[in-house]
Amino acid sequence: MKLFVMLLLTVSSFFPVSAQQLEGEISYEQVYHWTQVYSRLSFISQEEKDRMKLTWGNDDESKHDMVLYFNEKQSYYTYPKTEDVSGGYSGRNREYKIYRDFENGKRNDVIEMLGKTYIVEDTLQEINWKVMNKIKEVAGHMCMMAIAEDTIKKQKITAWFADDIPVSAGPELYSGLPGVILELDINDGDIVTTAKEIKLKPLTEDINLPKKQKGKKINTAKYEEMMIMHIRDSIKAHRNPFGWGGLPY
Template sequence: MNPNKIKAIWVLGLMLSVTIAKAQINEGVIKYEYRIDMHRGLTPEQEELKKMIPQHRIENYYLFFNPLESHYKQVEDDDAALAANQGGSRMRMRQPKSETYVHKGDRKIIRLQEFMGKNYLITDSLELIPWKMGNEYMEIEGYVCHMAYYSDTVAKQEITAWFTVQIQPFLGPDKFATLPGTVLALDINNGERVWVARSIEARAIKPDEIKKPEKGEKISREDFQILVDEQLKRMGARPGSFRF
């Protein structure tokens, strides 16, 4: 995208935040439920695995934020739940470590991702997604949210986000922090991956709740995606079924 357009949208978001500053939350913590459809990544040859693998994996994340920074990370000691098939009991499994740190002033994003038992650090510029605004609204945890959507032709993803201007701009789960408000729900490919805010608390942030990830092997986003695709191929899964 044209750098001038990026700057204009960024300034617009800041202007909006100033306009509604009196009613807007600028510091606090949001808890998200993250649901992954495990069956979507299976190849036609792996159809039988659907009988053995629960369809959904559920994880919980906190998004800590202040006016300048945000830190999205897993709820401590909270293993992922695999939603049961056909009414059976849930299974639980260890989550690979995953964190996302965003600094608005620098427009930088640092992502810590554990993969095959090793931690990787991916530092990048915050990518401004060319969102389109929809005409629909919905309420999430008492906040009015506006719909935005985007078609990612490279990753082959249809993304729908619901954001509120009642909480500060450029905030959301994982890397989705470029809308003029806070993303409280997001859907990729109609249920393939879904984030939904389950609680929102306006409060002062403690010093240890927002920290820049520093431990891990530094790698570019492109090289990390290649690493993931190669491993998926070795496992018999479809390369590209997970986009970082």
């Protein structure tokens, strides 16, 4: 514990905290390594896994961008807007809007999965993070390592958080650390979400919950129940439970 405190103070000394650092937006790149993802599926034989590695080689990656808007009290994580040549916005991603209200301890997630759009409304549950004595630089900020486990999806979660930006926000469904999460690693490299650019500035994006939301409202317990059933049924039917049409990985 003493070593952790010393490391934390050392990291904090690199970047002085100011009021401006508690508001802004972070652009992330999310990289899927599909060979690793599929290699964890129990119904795929070792021969098939070896064939995938030979076929895909180093070209098994798929990438897309995400964005996190945040201030001291709340955050909003989603796909970035993309402009078409006519000046409007084009393209369609699945519905994926993650709202966090840290001040009141609330979650509100709009997630398209299993052919429907769900609104997960509930209290914000604490993640059992374990802070490790490791640091590294991410997007120009010194970050500390924290680990946790997703017991529903059976995934190891590794987060690198910057305590010089003391906001509890993070990408995907993860938050609750004493600094914003700048890198999130699922299952030792299956999917890695890394901050590319950090803009500490007054927000222009509205991160408040919209007054009207389309989707079926459920709570955390129902959401987790649906995940457990879908994963079980998909594995039994030799299908990947994640990806488009399934669960967010």
